[in-house]
Amino acid sequence: MKKYSIEKSEKEWKDQLTTDEFLILRKKATERPFTGEYNLHFEKGNYHCKACNAILFESGNKFESGCGWPSFDQAVEGAIEYVRDTSHGMIRTETLCANCGSHLGHVFNDGPKETTGQRYCINSLSIGFDPEKEQ
Numbered sequence: 001m002k003k004y005s006i007e008k009s010e011k012e013w014k015d016q017l018t019t020d021e022f023l024i025l026r027k028k029a030t031e032r033p034f035t036g037e038y039n040l041h042f043e044k045g046n047y048h049c050k051a052c053n054a055i056l057f058e059s060g061n062k063f064e065s066g067c068g069w070p071s072f073d074q075a076v077e078g079a080i081e082y083v084r085d086t087s088h089g090m091i092r093t094e095t096l097c098a099n100c101g102s103h104l105g106h107v108f109n110d111g112p113k114e115t116t117g118q119r120y121c122i123n124s125l126s127i128g129f130d131p132e133k134e135q
Helices: 012-016 019-025
Strands: 045-049 055-058 080-085 094-096 103-108 119-122 127-131
Touching: 012 019, 019 103, 055 119, 055 127, 080 103
Parallel strands: none
Antiparallel strands: 045 055, 045 127, 080 094, 094 103, 103 119
């Protein structure tokens, strides 16, 4: 089993996270589409892992895909671990926080062609947001 910079017991994760956050981040559940706090959120700043606070995405890489979940065309370099996912009769690429191994969502090759062509489809409950500070 892979070792992460941050490792906690299941009880520690349950104590830290809400029930829904725990189900998504640690048990690979998915929130319902069009219900997440960050689906139509476009402020400037950074999105971080809700479990360990590692920065995952920058707001400049967020776009409206119409899929019902927050979508990004690029992650912060080294922030994401990619795992082949064959659940539900599909072949997909699961995205995990590279720092703590928490489930974030999936990445697909149907994003904006003028940028990376990728669409990181991320659960709102798996991320938090840090607004850009005024200078």
